[in-house]
Amino acid sequence: MALRNARTLTRRGQELFDETVSEYTKHLRSVAKSIEEQILAYTEFPLQEDSEYMKRSIEQTFKDYTILSEKFILYLKETRSKESESELAAHMVVSRVVQKKVEMFIKHDYEQNYSNFEEDENKGPLSVETEQPCIATDKLPGVKQEQASNLTGGSRDSSHLGKVMAKYEASKTKAKYAEMSAKLIKEKAQIEEEEAIAATRSARKKKELDISLNLITIQQEAAEAEAELDALMEEMSIRSNQSLREEKLRRTCNFLNSQGDTGFSPIPSPVMVPNRKNSMPHWEEGDLHAPAEIKMAASTPRNVDPPTNHQSVPHNSDHNNNTPCVGTELTKFLVKKELLLSRLSAFNDKPENYLMWKGSFSIIMKDLSVTPMEELDLLVKYLGPESRQQAMRLRASHPTDPVKGLARIWERLDERYGSPELVEAILKEKIARFPRITVKDPKKIYELSDLAAEVESVKENPKYKTLLAYYDSSCGVNTFVYKLPGFLQSKWTDRALKYKVEHEVLYPPFVVFTKFLKEMSIRMNDPSFAFDKSPSSYENREKTTTGRGHVITNKTKLSPQKLSKCPLHETDAHSLSNCRIFKNKTMEEKKSFIRQHGLCFRCCDGRHSARECQEHVLCKECNSDRHCDAMHEQGQKRVNQN
Known part of the structure; x- marks a missing residue:
């Protein structure tokens, strides 16, 4: 029978319930096992003298089992859950089996005693060997006097005992299967509970996802509205500023036109004060466009009679002379203000x-x-996206x-x-990325000089001086x-050594090197010292004759072009003839590489043919002057120079 208002146990409640059920089950099984052992012992040895004591012990043990069973049943009913319902059903089956065993034992014992009593009446006094203990039927629970009186001696033979034992074994088997059935019922209830919990969790997760989706939709709409509002406010601000400026x-x-036409008016107003030098117009306090040198010029009324309709106001000579000056100063200020605002640039969030x-x-x-408020507004306006958010x-x-x-x-x-560490890292990265300067690119010295000047400027800041x-x-x-060419490195070495000797220091300071770079950049890029080193076209003039007459031609002898760096590694540290990687290639790979780059097969360093090669070449492997070390092929015989 299902319980009404069955409740679901919490995790802690389920653990406590399982512990309590396990404890009750353990005690009940122990008592039931004791009853079975006592019944079995009495059945096997019914003629012992302490049989009466054993029967009373069985009755007392069954009474204890009944009390413990009632407590367990009360606890299961008070729990009111699906688990307690299944446990109650299983326990009732087991309890009925134990009760049936005890009832069958009592019934069989009374039948046996009554049969022995009739035999005693018929046969007379019993011998000691055949005497059996008897138990009063009125003292055992569950057995009435009428049942004892109706027992007959003809049906109390050994066949009846076999039936009783068969029923006992059947009840045992039934109790065993009932216990297994109860266990399966418990497992089924647990699976159903887990499925219900999983379904509840899944439903809750779906509900949370729906709520999150709705929240994201609302946030998206709010962000779009905020973006539209910002765009509208910015447009309105630009229009308002432009109209206010105009x-x-x-x-x-x-104001200037009226001052130039009508002269000075004695009415107190924010205008120029007459008879004062360097007069300035009035600017309101907090005006962003007012310069620092312009102050509040509050005009004060003078003891001057106001002009009447019939009197002309005489023009003050000082006032007339100062009016153009004021207009000029105001124009300069407006132009300066526009230039300053146009110089403001936005920060790109790059530390360099x-x-x-x-x-x-x-x-x-x-x-x-x-x-401060105006500077704060301008600062937020001209910051980058990331820095603006922080501001x-x-x-x-x-x-x-x-x-x-x-x-x-x-x-x-x-x-x-x-931060000093970040600035130092940026400067180091700039220096490391700067390429080495060659003689053919003297303009790079200007860039290196500018980089050194930047380092010097940052180093003068007390915040970065130590680092x-x-x-x-x-x-x-x-x-x-x-980064400098070789000859400039030598010049700096001489300059640094001279400075160390003269000033008795360990090394010249950085400002001396910056000055040296500046001098060398001017010297290397001065057009006055750009000498033309190419030979004149008339120095190598040769006369050639033909069969028909003399023809004068100009032939310029071009020196073979020689590479200054290794084309395989694109570096000035070594040439191709001294490149170890190139030497380790096979002869086919070497020839293919030289043919692809148009190099000389003899010296490997010039863009000319082997017949036009004028380089002094001597192979160290075979002493041949027809190829360099890099083009030596294994198996070639050594040439005797003697």
Whole structure:
């Protein structure tokens, strides 16, 4: 029978329930096993003197089993779950089997005692060997007096005992299968519970996914609306700024025109004060476009009689002379303001450009004399995408204190893009990526000089001075010297040695090397010293004759072109004839490579044929002058130079 209002146990409740059921089952099985052992012992030895004690022991054990069984049944009913229902059904089957065993034992024992009593009446006094103990039927539970009186002696033979034992074995087998059935029922209930839990989890996961999808859709709509609003606000801001700028310019022009036409008016207003030198117009406080040198010029009323309708106002000579000057100064300021704003550039979030951008931005802000709030607005506007996000967060954390917010933003930018370690790594990377300079490309010395000047400028900053101090030693300077041609390296060696002797120092400072690079860049790129080393076309003039007459022709002898670097590795460190990788190739690969690059088969370093080769070649393997070491083929005989 299914329980009403069955509840689902929690994980902890299930564990506690399993422990309690296991404990009850263990005790019940132990008591039932004790009952079976006592019944079996009494059945095998019924004539023992302590049979009465054994029967009372069986009755007491069964009573204990009944009490424990009732407690277990009460606990299962109070639990009110599917698991307790299945356990209750299984226990009831086992309990009925045990009760049936005890009832059959009591019934068989009374029948046996009654049969023995009748035999005693018929045969007389029994001998000691045939005497059996008897148990009063009125003292055993579950057996009535009427049942004992109806027992007959003819049906109490050995065949009846066999039937009882057969029933006992059948009940045992039935109890065993009932226990197995109860175990299967429990496993089935557990599987059903797991399936229900899995279904619940799956449904919950689907619900969470649906909620997440709805949330993403809402966030997408909000982001699109925010983007549209930002675009609209930016467009409105641009239009408003443009109209405000045009309105200010129009008012200024009207003011200047009115001052030039009507002269000075004594009414207090933000205009020029007459009879004062270097007078300036009035600018409102906090105006972004006002220069630093322009201050508030508040005009004060003078004790001057106002002009009447019949009197003309005399023009003050000083005022008339200052009016063009004021217009010129105002025009210069407007032009300067436009130029300063046009110089502002956006930061691209690259650390190598941060110091340059910060210096330019700080100078422009100083020239404009902006307030902290205005500088904060311009800073956020001209930052890159990543840095702007950080600045917006820091600005939001200080909504009422622009000075602190501005300081926090600059501090974050310095940490993120201007830290000494990051600047040092960027400078090292620039130096490492700079190519080596050859004699044919002297303009590269300018670029190397500019890079050295950048290092010197950064090194002068106290923030980076300690970290970049190694540039004042040979370790730092040699990274630049390595990029120079060989003759300039020799010149620097002479210059550095002379400086060390004169000043008695370990090594010249970096500023000396920067000055040296500047001098060499000017010297190597001065057109006054660009000598033409090509021979004159008339020096190698030869006269050739033909059969018909004399013809004068100009023949220029071209020296064979020689490569300055290895074409296999694209490096100036060695030539192809000295390249070890090329020497290890097979002869077919060597010939194919030389033919592909148009090189000489004799010296391997010139773009000419072997017949025109004028290089002094001598193979170290065979002393031959027809090929170099790289073109030596195994098996060639050694040439005797004697």
